[in-house]
Amino acid sequence: MYNGGDHYDGNGGGAANANSLFSGGGFMPSQTTNTPEGSGGITKTRGAQTLLPLTVKQIMDASQTNDDKSSFAVNGTEVSTVRLVGRMMNKAERMTDVQFILDDGTGRIEVNRWENETSDTTEMGLVKDGDYVIVNGGLKSFQGKRHIVAYSVRLVTNYNDITHHFLYCIYVHLDLAKAKKSGTQPQVTANASWNQAPPPNNQAPTLSASGNAGGQDLTDMVMNVFHDPVLVNLEHGVSIEQVASRLNISDALARSTVTHLIDVGNLYPTIDDNHYKSTLNG
The missing domain is CATH 2.40.50.140 (Nucleic acid-binding proteins)
Structure with a gap:
């Protein structure tokens, strides 16, 4: 197979x-x-x-x-x-x-x-x-x-x-x-890696030391937004605008990071190209 x-x-x-x-x-x-x-x-x-x-x-x-x-x-x-x-x-x-x-x-x-x-x-x-x-x-x-x-x-x-x-x-x-x-349920284990193994020539943008999170990986910050208990159960998922607003970044930077997370299998689009959900949460 x-x-x-x-x-x-x-x-x-x-x-x-x-x-x-x-x-x-x-x-x-x-x-x-x-x-x-x-x-x-x-x-x-x-x-x-x-x-x-x-x-x-x-x-x-x-x-x-x-x-x-x-x-x-x-x-x-x-x-x-x-x-x-x-x-x-x-x-x-x-x-x-x-x-x-x-x-x-x-x-x-x-x-x-x-x-x-x-x-x-x-x-x-x-x-x-x-x-x-x-x-x-x-x-x-x-x-x-x-x-x-x-x-x-x-x-x-x-x-x-x-x-x-x-x-x-x-x-x-x-x-x-x-x-x-x-007869048991499939195992689901959440950890910090989020299954990310991006190739060197396909790196997602990160915040600099002067950014909102002191250099914290922006992909992790975006994933945290998608796993926020307040947003996780939204019927149509989280929008690009919500990600940008939560992290105080531009819509363009939010979209490029979301695109990267889609490519590595962590997010997927729902009703349109502006709303997404985490594959971990379904």
Whole structure:
């Protein structure tokens, strides 16, 4: 299932960051609730909105959890929001959306990215057929065919990201399989690393010694905003403006830091490109 790594030129960078990759739980389902007996043994995450790293094969093998076949489960855990990494193929630009095929070495799946804002059009203009991309989106089914409605499509600029993605897939798969077998909930451990292992040429901005936090890493400060008990349960997530206001920084700096945190798998967009949630909180 996970032998797609040989298909990619990942440069073997994943092993070097193994401790950071596996020490946290950024992608792990949070606050699960076991359903009563007779419901198929499906474990539901809070709103099934926790972002899970998956392969195309896992999506195609996912079971359907209700009669209308609108929900899916992987390893007994309900899932609707996923992250995929693969090569873009057959990109077709239309009036209101862009459609393409994502090939991750384990299979292929259709992806739609609606262009509701100028930023959506700009984002899709940066990628083309043959590029490796990171897709965050909702898993949907129409007339029996599974596809992804993308919230974001970002170009892979460091091929270690591909290796990291497949390592995350393996880690989450093993954790969910273990939890299902033992009848316990998947383990979620929050720590200071937040699963961050950014490559040297993709560093997020940090505050200088004269900044608001005496040089504290800005990514940590932004993550603290997303985990603030006052904001964590907002239906649509935390906005860029709220982050900027809380930290007394510019909207541009807040957005660039949030973009970095999306790329390393700590945040994901919700209703638009201005609202986000932490993958740890779902």
